[in-house]
Structures are given as structure tokens and as C-alpha cells.
Amino acid sequence: MATLEFDDVTMTYGSGSTARRALLEVSFSLDRSAFAVLSGPSGAGKSTLLKLVLAMERPQSGTIRVAQRDIHRLRNGSIPYLRRNVGAIFQDFKLLQDANPLENVALALQVLGMRGREVRARAAHALEQVEISPTTKRAVRCLSGGEQQRVAIARALAGEPAILLADEPTGNLDPRLTKEILELLAAVRLRGTTVLLATHDPQVMNWADATDFLRLQGGTLMEHRRSLQGGGVRPVETAAEPNEVVRTIEAVA
Amino acid sequence: MIGSLYALGYVVVRGARGMAQAPLVQLLAIATMAVCMSLLGVILLVWINVEGITQSWGVDVPVTVYLVDDADDEAVSRLAERLEALPEVEAVEGVSPTMAMQRLSEGLGDDQNLLVGIDATVLPASLELVLAPNTPPEFPAALADRLTGSEVVEEVGVAGAWVDKVRSMLVTVQQLAIGAGLLVSLACMAIVWNTIRLGVYARRAEIQILRLVGGTSRFVRGPFIVEGMVQGTLGAAAALGLLYGGFNALAPFLESGLSLVFASGALKFFSPTVSALAVGFGALVGIAGSRAAVARYMEV
Numbered sequence: 059m060a061t062l063e064f065d066d067v068t069m070t071y072g073s074g075s076t077a078r079r080a081l082l083e084v085s086f087s088l089d090r091s092a093f094a095v096l097s098g099p100s101g102a103g104k105s106t107l108l109k110l111v112l113a114m115e116r117p118q119s120g121t122i123r124v125a126q127r128d129i130h131r132l133r134n135g136s137i138p139y140l141r142r143n144v145g146a147i148f149q150d151f152k153l154l155q156d157a158n159p160l161e162n163v164a165l166a167l168q169v170l171g172m173r174g175r176e177v178r179a180r181a182a183h184a185l186e187q188v189e190i191s192p193t194t195k196r197a198v199r200c201l202s203g204g205e206q207q208r209v210a211i212a213r214a215l216a217g218e219p220a221i222l223l224a225d226e227p228t229g230n231l232d233p234r235l236t237k238e239i240l241e242l243l244a245a246v247r248l249r250g251t252t253v254l255l256a257t258h259d260p261q262v263m264n265w266a267d268a269t270d271f272l273r274l275q276g277g278t279l280m281e282h283r284r285s286l287q288g289g290g291v292r293p294v295e296t297a298a299e300p301n302e303v304v305r306t307i308e309a310v311a
Numbered sequence: 312m313i314g315s316l317y318a319l320g321y322v323v324v325r326g327a328r329g330m331a332q333a334p335l336v337q338l339l340a341i342a343t344m345a346v347c348m349s350l351l352g353v354i355l356l357v358w359i360n361v362e363g364i365t366q367s368w369g370v371d372v373p374v375t376v377y378l379v380d381d382a383d384d385e386a387v388s389r390l391a392e393r394l395e396a397l398p399e400v401e402a403v404e405g406v407s408p409t410m411a412m413q414r415l416s417e418g419l420g421d422d423q424n425l426l427v428g429i430d431a432t433v434l435p436a437s438l439e440l441v442l443a444p445n446t447p448p449e450f451p452a453a454l455a456d457r458l459t460g461s462e463v464v465e466e467v468g469v470a471g472a473w474v475d476k477v478r479s480m481l482v483t484v485q486q487l488a489i490g491a492g493l494l495v496s497l498a499c500m501a502i503v504w505n506t507i508r509l510g511v512y513a514r515r516a517e518i519q520i521l522r523l524v525g526g527t528s529r530f531v532r533g534p535f536i537v538e539g540m541v542q543g544t545l546g547a548a549a550a551l552g553l554l555y556g557g558f559n560a561l562a563p564f565l566e567s568g569l570s571l572v573f574a575s576g577a578l579k580f581f582s583p584t585v586s587a588l589a590v591g592f593g594a595l596v597g598i599a600g601s602r603a604a605v606a607r608y609m610e611v
Contacts, residue, residue, distance in 0.1 A: 112523065135528070142525035152520050156332060166524040168321045213524065 060087040060123070061252040062111065062221055067120030069106055069277075080106040081277045083120070088254065088270060090220075093247040095266050096256040098274035104256035105149070107274070108223045111166045112144055112253070113137045125220055142170060145214035145251075147224040155199040158208045160184055160192050166217045184210070185215040187242060203230035211239060215246060222246060224255040228262055240266045322530065326537025329514065336510045337542065343506045343544020345498040345553065347499030347595055350582075352554045354492040360578055361484050374440040375468040376450045382436065382463040390463060391438055399450050408434045435465060479605045503596055505545075507539055508604040518608040526610060535601045543597020555580060 069081040081103045087096050089251035109115045113129055122129050128208050129140055147168070150220055153162050163181035171178070188208035198206055207230045214222055224243065228236040244267040247253045255266065263271070273280045314456040330337050375392075378387060387405070395403045406414075412431035416423050442450065456469035487601075511518075562578045583590065 114523075138522070138525045138527045138530075146523060148523075152523060154517055156521060164571075165521065169524055169526045169530055195350075195399060310383070
């Protein structure tokens, strides 16, 4: 069953002469427990696509369904409840700079109305998963970029969301940590979470034990291929020219 | 329900922590609120005391019918009924010599001992007439002429032209107070709103983060509203303290220097009820200011 579906989604920033198309008729679907890598150069529309899933932006046309629900029809008051089911790791981390790691991770649980002891226990567990000591009292602004990145990942995982969005989550990490984070994301998907990771780094695409590969270019989904059990890939949906899809699949296989 | 209680606990704790993180901003907001509320308070005090002067001078009683010493009670009652039946007369109140003495005593305030040993009967009994609104200005004098021949009437006191002038002056002062109060209120709202907005602006990233991790509007807004409420309450309380200190310092000076206008003890500070309402108003201004300021950054 599809957890995330895009159906002919078009998104344009601005209007008139200043209009800039970010996505054009993008369609794909991701099953529960999928681990999808969304690739493409800068400006391809990756971040926009993630923002649409979080309802930070609204598409001009098309339908986006999260767990079968059309999020375009959500009232503003319902958006927080969507976001509690969609964890997100942002390029700029979006952490409370004056708060310590535990407090940052706890935020995602406090919005759920959890009791303090449970919040601390779950937040500490999430931090341990990304190798950050839950007892550190240092403010996040005193941590390195890589450490901040991991705190952001821990916060996104803490609420055990149905979908986990990650916008360049390994951008500030060394290769060892990058691999560990990718393994962590792969493990997360085995718990039933659908992971959508946006990256422009070819290494990440190679290292990720992904089930789905999506490639955006100029706002158009050029290809969507799915890993086959026992190796290999098969195309699923594409807006690109057939020859290019075949070329890409052959190159990967 | 329990989840909501924990969320409420978080809101209060986060609000308190937010205040502790930026004490200077909080002090600035509270001081701004205190200054603005003090200005409003001064205007309100002027209003209340001008109203008091109007009453203590008896401006609201333009016709006083003084009765002869041995006036027959029945004749006085008939006269009162006849007067009350006039369309121009709104109310008639009988004032006995004892009541008159009591009023005089109250009017003297701390100087009441001047009346020690004086018998209340030296003051005449009277009927005080309150006239209906829009009564023609020539009516009191015409009524006085008619009553002068009555067997129970000793004298008719009619508030003269100077009373009209005083009344007109007091009305003007009150209108000015209303105008100034409105202007100061608007300025206060703008200043307080901007001060709170500065504090919120410094923490706009926090608002966005809370929205992105699934915080509802109420959850995100909560800590800021707690802050605004505390700022407003403390600001109003500080203003009341300032005003009380200033009032106590100035009142004796005004009462002795302007004794013609202010009898001793005539100047009044806010009652406990008005003071409590003022603190509540401060809290409301703080809440409204923070709500408006946060709303700007809620759309994520």
C-alpha cells in the first residue's frame, strides 16, 4: 500500500513575469517501508518536493496523498497533525540554538503531549542512535555541524513518523558517519517508516540501501526505478525520454 | 486530557524559560508597559477626581429650597410632592439639619474639629432639587421667584452663572481627558505591540521549528502568550505602584495649595476594584500584543 503518492503535481513560485516553475506534473508513489533516494542537481526541485509533503507549500495542481489522505484538502488546523507523522531533517538543521540536544529532540515529543519522563527516555534513545550523548548540557550552537546534523536526525526519528523526509542529511558528515546514517535510515525503514532522502551526492546514492530511486531535473521527474529483490532495478514511472531511462537503468545494473 | 495538561505544563515552563533567556527584553517590555499604563492612569485619575469635585461642589443640585425653622412637616411634604410633579424636576431630596451637618463635616475632612461644639440645628433643613436634562436655563430663577412667597420657604438658593461656567469647564476637562486617554491608549498599544514584537522577532526561528515538528497554533503561541500576560500584568502593577507613590506625594500639596478646589481628603486614588481591573487590562494588552506578534510568524 502506498504511503506517499504524488499525482500530476505542479508547483510554481511567484506569478506572472516572475513565476518560476519548481515542479511539473510530477507523479510517483512510495510504499510503506520504502527507502527512496531523490536525486538531482541544485534547483531541480528536490527541496520543493519535500516541502510539499510537509504542507509548507501548496501545489498549483495535482494531488499529494499521505497514507491515502489528500493533504491538499487539509485545513490549516490539521497540518500540525500531518507533520507529527512526517519527520523531517532539514539542510539547515532548524534546531533551537540555545537549547541542548536533549531539549531539541524532546520538542518533537512534547508537541504530542507526552509526559516528561517518557519524553526524556525516548529523546535520549533517539540521541544514542546517532551517537550523541543525551547528557550533554552544551547548547546546540556549541556543537559541530556534523553533531548538529545528527541531533536533527534524532529529532526526526524520535516521534517514529510514518514518513521520514531528509534533505541532504549527510551534507555535513564525514564518510564514516555518512554510511552510519544511511544504515540508520535503512534500519528505520524496516520499522515500517517510508524514508525519502534528497541528495545531490552520487556517493550517497551508491551507499544507500534504497528501494526506490527518483531523479528530478528542472522540476520534472526524469525517472523512478525500484530495486528488485535479488538485485537489479526496474523502471516504475517516468516523464523522461525512454532512451534515457534505459540508459540509466543499464548503467546502474 | 492528560496530554493536554502536559502540553499546558510545557507552555508555562517554556514561557518562563523564554523570559529568563532574555531578561533585558522582558524588562524593556515591562518598563514600556508601565510608562504607558502610568500615562493612562494619570488621565483616569484626573477624570475620577474631576467627577468628585463636581459632586462635592453640589453642581448637580442647582436649586436648594431652604425651609423655615418651624416648618410644618405636612406642608413640607406637600411642597416636595408639588415640586417633584414638575416635568423639569427629576428628583427632590429632603436634607435635615443633621444630614447637612454631616455633609459639612465630611467636606472639611481633617479639619472636622472646627465643628466641635456647634449644634446641628444652626443649619436649616432644605429640599434639594435635581433638574431634568435639557431644562431651560431660566427655569431655576423662575422657580425661585414662585417659591419665595411660600410660608415654609425661608430662602431659595439657585446656583448662579458661575456654576454653569464651572460645569462647562469641568465637562471640557473631562472631554479632554477622554480625547487624551484615547490618543494615549492608541500610542500605548502601538508601543507595547512593537516591544513585544521585538521579543518575538528574536525568537521567530523557534516558532518556525515548533510549527515544523507538529506544534499546533495553540501550543506554539502558548509560551509567548504566557510571556505577554506576565509582561502586561507586571507592567500594570508597576504603573499602579508609580501612580500610588506619585499620588501620595502630590495629594497633600494639591489639597493645601488649591484648597478652594480640593477640600482636605477630597482627592481619591483608584479603588481596589479599579486597581484590579487595571492589572487585568494590562494582562489583556500583553496577551493581545503577543498573539498579534506571533501570528506573523505562524505561517510555515
